[in-house]
Amino acid sequence: MNDDGYFGAKVARTYDQDHGGNDPIVIDRVVACLKELAGTGEALEFAIGTGRIALPLSASGCKVKGIELSNAMVAELRKKETDGSLQVEIGDMVSARIPGAFSLVYLVFNTIDNLVTQEAQTACFENAARHLVPGGRFLIETRVPPVQRIPFGQTTLAFACDEKHIGVDEFDLVNQTYTSNHVWMTGDRHEFLSIPFRYAWPSEMDLMAKLAGLELEYRWADWDRSPFDHLSASHISVWRKADV
Ligand SMILES: C[S@@+](CC[C@H](N)C(=O)[O-])C[C@H]1O[C@@H](n2cnc3c(N)ncnc32)[C@H](O)[C@@H]1O
Numbered sequence: 342m343n344d345d346g347y348f349g350a351k352v353a354r355t356y357d358q359d360h361g362g363n364d365p366i367v368i369d370r371v372v373a374c375l376k377e378l379a380g381t382g383e384a385l386e387f388a389i390g391t392g393r394i395a396l397p398l399s400a401s402g403c404k405v406k407g408i409e410l411s412n413a414m415v416a417e418l419r420k421k422e423t424d425g426s427l428q429v430e431i432g433d434m435v436s437a438r439i440p441g442a443f444s445l446v447y448l449v450f451n452t453i454d455n456l457v458t459q460e461a462q463t464a465c466f467e468n469a470a471r472h473l474v475p476g477g478r479f480l481i482e483t484r485v486p487p488v489q490r491i492p493f494g495q496t497t498l499a500f501a502c503d504e505k506h507i508g509v510d511e512f513d514l515v516n517q518t519y520t521s522n523h524v525w526m527t528g529d530r531h532e533f534l535s536i537p538f539r540y541a542w543p544s545e546m547d548l549m550a551k552l553a554g555l556e557l558e559y560r561w562a563d564w565d566r567s568p569f570d571h572l573s574a575s576h577i578s579v580w581r582k583a584d585v
Contacts (some may be wrong), residue, residue, distance in 0.1 A: 372398050481577070547580075
């Protein structure tokens with residue numbers, strides 16, 4: 342791992358093609374939701390990456406800034422940007438500050454799980470709250486820990502298996518962490534990558550939010566705002582900072 346964490350130049354170069362997050366219908370839905378939640382204020386994306394969401398949100402008329410650990414991911418954002426105006430602070434979303442007072446801070450695509458301790462995740466909520474105006478919102482999109490699908494006594498779950506990619510998550514159910522293990526195959530070459538994560542239940546996030554002075558306002562199962570229930574595989578949660 343280098344200074345760019347698990348998102349170095351090689352990953353960054355193919356990031357936009359390598360996952361299903363680029364479906365324009367989904368992006369439109371995400372952007373519409375974020376824009377409405379930001380209202381007339383500014384939005385801040387934690388872990389802005391290649392600007393997959395921030396660039397279309399900015400193009401929709403919402404002022405957006407970002408914090409991001411990886412220079413390589415931001416380099417990809419700059420390639421797509423037309424006017425070079427999106428302000429990004431290179432740093433850790435747990436502690437980095439960017440000037441401004443925001444009506445919306447958002448952290449999408451399961452990225453809260455990239456913070457591998459409870460302390461770091463709690464600090465991330467506190468850093469979000471610090472950037473918010475009174476009445477401002479912090480939104481997280483992440484998966485519900487899929488531990489119900491792990492057979493009793495076992496610790497692994499396969500999530501990809503084809504001729505190009507094998508993926509297996511390995512869970513540490515005592516410490517609430519998991520590693521995502523990938524093998525990518527091209528011709529007779531293969532590459533292995535293992536990334537550590539921490540999972541937290543929605544209720545634990547509510548507690549982290551409370552510690553940061555935020556209260557749950559919405560919890561949806563998806564960007565179409567469908568209700569969250571016991572079968573939901575992911576959640577979009579929105580916490581609000583008190584008005585003064
Ligand atoms: C799955 S990508 C999501 C990128 C973007 N938000 C999107 O939706 O496409 C995860 C991003 O989080 C960044 N990241 C991971 N840990 C971080 C941290 N502690 N602070 C800031 N960025 C971080 C990575 O560099 C990477 O760009």
